Amino acid sequence: MLDLNFIRKNPEAVKRAVREKHERVDIDHLLKLDADRRELIHQIETLRKQLNEGSKRVSQLKKSASGGQETATLVEEMRVLSDKIKDHEKRLDQSTPEIDDLLLRIPNIPAADVPKGEDASGNQVVRTWGKRREFSFKPRPHWELGASLGILDLERGAKISGSGFPLYKGIGARLERALFNFMLDLHTQKHGYQEVFPPFLVNRASMTGTGQLPKMKDDMYKIDGDDLFLVPTAEVPVTNLHRDEILNYKELPIYYTAYTACFRREAGAYGKDTRGIIRVHQFDKVELVKFVRPETSYEELEKLVKDAEEVLQLLGIEYRVLKLCTGDMSFASSKTYDLEAWAPGAEKWLEVSSCSNFEDFQARRINVRFREESTSGGKVRYVHTLNGSGVALPRTLIAILENNQQENGSVVIPEVLRPYMGGVEVISQ
């Protein structure tokens, strides 16, 4: 959510951001509603002041126990005034939700160095890492490898739940577990993140706070009978951890990492990436979340990306880093880097991480602030929030299977995972 005061002063910049991110919000209409609202507030406050003064006089008159008639007249006057205020307040209550709703639909403004672009084709490759493996045979896609190795059973997953709910078995299940344990250990032990294990169901306020609602409501699983949603990413519970708090400057920066399963309906993505586990309704992910001082957030974004990259480097997966253009970045983001791993079987780059600086956009929604040092005036300011996958599992698993496959169909386990696998070096039939 943007600062309404900022919108008043910079309507053109806001309109540009709305256009660039392909949103539709009538900013002029918002400003009109806002002006009306402020006029109404002014009226109410004037009336309320009169009411407060009148009530005080009633109190004094009653105490002096004189002028019964005067008191009765005044009380009657105040009753009329009170009704008038209630009437005005009703009008205010009608306009406020519309303003709030419009505010929630305005996207964040892209940072100055974000490339302009309409869609994914406008994204810039910032760097690549790793050497493309030369295969002496035609690399097979992960769904074939997974099935023949008996570690991935999509048919039975579909039987239990439906298409897009993968079932990992045996050494495959262990590999999945090894991956997120490895990632959590790396981030907690080497990168200084605190591990949290949050709820997988969250309430509406949390979903709205991080920006999934109202825009993405069709992409989420909603619990029937309760106002709860399955988390589409750990970003939601972890970022909401400090909702409505004022942090001490000494606490910043705060780094959290969390494993959760993630649930996404992927409405509107039907027919895309239907083979294998490239796009599924349930997947595992290790998330990185930061709360930082505003001055440091872009520096913190670069560090966050490096932390995610290290996961891929240690796993020996070829990847590239993209800086997303205005048209392809998410609603709430100021600047986003995507990490894409190379999958030689599926023959495409797969997004395994998306790292964003939201500046104060989320902080404003979830009301997370911090108090400055008293030497800086002790002012209360919004923190900046960041997050990124560190990293998403199914596609990382795909990259491992497809990159590390051998001609006989077996797959070599990356060395860093072997301690988590009971020393298993190769998955074979």
Added chain:
RNA sequence: GGAGGGAUGGCCGAGCGGUUUAAGGCGGCAGUCUUGAAAACUGCUGGGGUCUAACGGCCCCCGUAGGUUCGAAUCCUACUCCCUCCGCCA
């Protein structure tokens, strides 16, 4: 699921229709004293909105939302969350 108890500022805690402009304490910050620190003393110390060039003024916030009243932290209703006990249960 059933029965009770509770929710007040960063924390503890008073208040139970009108000097509440939310007592008091703790914590925090600044100052005095001191070579420095501690102690003691003094002062300051929540958030939001709105008007103003600014100084500052005014309005709102005592879990949330309604209601009663000239006036609500205080009375009424509903809801949420926490605690205790019972039942059920991994």
